[in-house]
Amino acid sequence: MRALKYSRQRESILEFLQGRDDHPTADTVYMNIRRIYPNISLGTVYRNLSLLASLGEIRRITCEDGADRFDAVTKPHYHVVCRRCGRVEDLHMKWEEDEDRRAADIYRGRIEGHTTCFYGICARCLEEESCGEKNEKNSLTAMA
Amino acid sequence: MRALKYSRQRESILEFLQGRDDHPTADTVYMNIRRIYPNISLGTVYRNLSLLASLGEIRRITCEDGADRFDAVTKPHYHVVCRRCGRVEDLHMKWEEDEDRRAADIYRGRIEGHTTCFYGICARCLEEESCGEKNEKNSLTAMA
């Protein structure tokens, strides 16, 4: 029903994501795109990220940690979230195709897919035991 | 370091969650507990949910849909999120224990566990094709 017109901002956001292997938040995207289009607005970034995600050109990752992250790799794969610094990394492990079928067999509704998110402590945080710089919020999780 | 004192509100929140098999949001918990303690505050509900989660008495579920949900079943299991109404259901399927080991084998950091979230359309929404009542937000995801 709605047309879809070219926009340099959108293009630029997509390209930016394609050039990264970590998984930036909307805000990180914003900061970086601003170097190219200094007056792009955060609203535009959000709008385009949502649009691209709904078009299937990028993937939204929602992982327990404050802000959503975005990934230009759209084929299913695993992620690891660091509980200390919040960093989200890809895990290059064979994707378990059968899971969906197993689930569909016993679920009364329709299964369309799944996401699997590992959590733990990333190598960087393990080394520098004094990691806590980035994402203090997560210390709550570790409070117990 | 910190003591931990009894609170009827906390007790009541935990009991409420234990009596449900769906996965209420903080707000739903609030609405329901209010029938017992009419002047409990939303802040208290959030504080206790976070506390209980960090103690491992309940589990926090963050699944792409606006608000976090909470689950009194703490042993790992699968969830299915309906992309139409946002409902989160348990999926009673054998938990794949090996995943963590597989991941740990190739990951440089420490793997502590993982969560797997299936998504699709729940049976209820499939039937009444006119589902859209509850959680309009999700229509964005389906917009493409």
Added chain:
DNA sequence: GTGTTTGCAAACAATTTGCAGAATT
């Protein structure tokens, strides 16, 4: 009594939205 928890309200963070003007077709 000391320390924890509560209710309330204000503060916050992430994200969405309304609108007039700029860009694309």
Added chain:
DNA sequence: AATTCTGCAAATTGTTTGCAAACAC
């Protein structure tokens, strides 16, 4: 010319926090 997209600011939503009083030990 008709629409879509943008920048900006204000609005929403989900969650956290500061504080004085209430409660548990």
